[in-house]
Amino acid sequence: MNKEAVNFGILTCPSCHSRSEVAMPTHACVILWQCPQCDMELQPKPGDCCVFCSYGDTPCPPIQREKTLQQEHC
Numbered sequence: 023m024n025k026e027a028v029n030f031g032i033l034t035c036p037s038c039h040s041r042s043e044v045a046m047p048t049h050a051c052v053i054l055w056q057c058p059q060c061d062m063e064l065q066p067k068p069g070d071c072c073v074f075c076s077y078g079d080t081p082c083p084p085i086q087r088e089k090t091l092q093q094e095h096c
């Protein structure tokens with residue numbers, strides 16, 4: 023089976039500051055996420071590849087893997 027389980031990251035909404043545990047796909051970037059508390063749609067900040075990099079407590083898995091490679095954002 024697929025060894026790469028889905029990770030979870032904590033996203034902090036910049037609008038209402040609520041924290042939500044959100045599934046973090048290992049091979050895709052989440053570029054749009056809607057806060058369940060205030061319905062605000064979050065998009066990555068300029069220079070960030072996904073909402074986890076902008077608002078999460080951990081960078082997305084592709085970025086974590088890239089730390090050594092330094093290129094090819096998702």
Ligand SMILES: [Zn+2]
Nearest residue numbers: 035038057060
């Ligand atoms: Zn919110």
